[in-house]
Amino acid sequence: MIREVIVGLAAVVLLAYGIEFVFAWFDDPREPPRVKPTIPIPILGHVIGFFSMGLRITIFSEFYTIGVLNFKFYITHSPRITNQLAKSKVVSVRPFLRSAGRIHGTISEEAYATFDGHLADHFSDRTKDAMAPGPHMDEQNLRMGQESVVEVDALLSGNRKEMKLWEWSKNVIMQAMGVGLFGREHPFKDKEIADAMWTWDEHRSGHIFGFDPTGKGYAARAKVMEAMKKYLQNVPEDASQMLRERQRVVLEGGIGEEDAYKLQATLSNAYFNTIPTLYWTIYEIYSRPALLEAIREEIRNKALTQVGEDFHLNIAALQTTCSLLLSAMQETQRIRHAQVAFRMVLEDVTIDRYRLKKGYHLHMPAKPVHWDPSIWGAHVNHFDPYRFVPEIEKRPARIQKILPSNFLPWGAAPWLCPARQFAATEIMIIMALLALRVDLAPADGSGWDHEPPLKKVEISSLAHPKLDAPLRMNPRQDGVGNWKVEIGKSKARIVLTSG
Numbered sequence: 001m002i003r004e005v006i007v008g009l010a011a012v013v014l015l016a017y018g019i020e021f022v023f024a025w026f027d028d029p030r031e032p033p034r035v036k037p038t039i040p041i042p043i044l045g046h047v048i049g050f051f052s053m054g055l056r057i058t059i060f061s062e063f064y065t066i067g068v069l070n071f072k073f074y075i076t077h078s079p080r081i082t083n084q085l086a087k088s089k090v091v092s093v094r095p096f097l098r099s100a101g102r103i104h105g106t107i108s109e110e111a112y113a114t115f116d117g118h119l120a121d122h123f124s125d126r127t128k129d130a131m132a133p134g135p136h137m138d139e140q141n142l143r144m145g146q147e148s149v150v151e152v153d154a155l156l157s158g159n160r161k162e163m164k165l166w167e168w169s170k171n172v173i174m175q176a177m178g179v180g181l182f183g184r185e186h187p188f189k190d191k192e193i194a195d196a197m198w199t200w201d202e203h204r205s206g207h208i209f210g211f212d213p214t215g216k217g218y219a220a221r222a223k224v225m226e227a228m229k230k231y232l233q234n235v236p237e238d239a240s241q242m243l244r245e246r247q248r249v250v251l252e253g254g255i256g257e258e259d260a261y262k263l264q265a266t267l268s269n270a271y272f273n274t275i276p277t278l279y280w281t282i283y284e285i286y287s288r289p290a291l292l293e294a295i296r297e298e299i300r301n302k303a304l305t306q307v308g309e310d311f312h313l314n315i316a317a318l319q320t321t322c323s324l325l326l327s328a329m330q331e332t333q334r335i336r337h338a339q340v341a342f343r344m345v346l347e348d349v350t351i352d353r354y355r356l357k358k359g360y361h362l363h364m365p366a367k368p369v370h371w372d373p374s375i376w377g378a379h380v381n382h383f384d385p386y387r388f389v390p391e392i393e394k395r396p397a398r399i400q401k402i403l404p405s406n407f408l409p410w411g412a413a414p415w416l417c418p419a420r421q422f423a424a425t426e427i428m429i430i431m432a433l434l435a436l437r438v439d440l441a442p443a444d445g446s447g448w449d450h451e452p453p454l455k456k457v458e459i460s461s462l463a464h465p466k467l468d469a470p471l472r473m474n475p476r477q478d479g480v481g482n483w484k485v486e487i488g489k490s491k492a493r494i495v496l497t498s499g
Helices: 002-025 045-053 079-086 094-103 109-114 117-130 135-156 165-182 191-208 216-232 241-252 257-286 289-302 315-321 323-336 420-437
Strands: 063-068 071-076 162-164 304-307 310-314 340-345 349-351 354-356 361-365 438-442 470-475 482-486
Touching: 071 079, 079 349, 079 361, 094 109, 094 117, 094 257, 094 340, 109 257, 117 241, 135 165, 135 241, 135 315, 135 420, 135 438, 135 470, 135 482, 162 165, 165 191, 165 241, 165 257, 165 420, 191 216, 191 257, 216 257, 241 257, 257 289, 257 323, 257 420, 257 438, 289 304, 289 315, 289 323, 289 420, 310 315, 310 420, 315 420, 323 420, 420 438, 420 482
Parallel strands: 071 361, 310 482
Antiparallel strands: 063 071, 162 470, 304 310, 340 361, 349 354, 438 470
């Protein structure tokens, strides 16, 4: 019996190698070279590698191919090639934007077919317009900032001495962003709906492959979508222009109401990227006392007005003059970013010297670019909070000027996250409120761990911590008082390296 099992397994392995060999035989020699899986199991090796390593892809060469049966992924980490891809009209992110509505939003076949072409472009353009600096964003930022003050007030109320940083980061972003996007009576004020959102998030990687054996993630998603349906039946007056425009465009474009609320539910993507960015920005800044004090001094001098016990944080000044805080946030993104920019090859095309075939995926992992010493200098592996400060951009440690194509947390040009100004503003506001009002340190007194364990498979832009960070809190006496945020100069824009 054992002999038959061994012979059977050997036959399966040989067949798998044979299938892989046949598919590789038909590769165009001009395509990026095909690489073998790190785990030497034919067909399944790359899949196992993904679930064990996540999106932290091993670098084989500047451009290479990973094949699973008859499907291929082209992968590049070369800024030179990335720049050429950005100019190509036949390499597009649009198919993935559509499929996100299908995979994560479960829209119908009819809606999936309709949500393309002019409608998809119109939807994207109106989203960008509504999220651009101006009166609508001022209102959205003010609501978000006011709720951030409420959440920090609540954190410091009573006799509370400790917090869990990941848990708090999730809650403050959920509430502040919820008020900014959906208004003060947003769906996620209900803890049951907020908890469902996190459960959905935990299963989203599996949902890409249709994998959710317990159905727990699907059930949580259904609960969030039902809440969104109820909310959209009576949109409040303080809902964002972006949400209103998205709803108007899809309904006028022929998408039914049932599919429209499902598309709106995918706005939750914004939470899943902003939360880890906030978490790691707080973590990196507070773990460096000298940096923390320098940022406090910058905010006090440039963005804060104090009259007695009344403190006014100027959002526009924070966005435009606090270059060290912004630089520390961007350096956190550079060091911690682990996402991949996805594109679809729409037609056969030659990029650089490589031939890419229609219908296959193109992946551009950020980490190899963010850790390239030819771009960032000899100290590329070190956290340098001053790296993006414009006043010292020409210092000797830098090899060359930082180009938008070299910094990818908000995506790769020409498809950048339309909410990047809003999300960056939110992180800077929350970071400023914390820095000026509370001291934080590891609760066990052991010091900050600069290489804490991370979760492997995530679809958010920065990896999630495997363990939360319990912190001891000490309110700062020079921050005790009544806190408010104000807009300041309208149309203020953060000078993000990505644009």
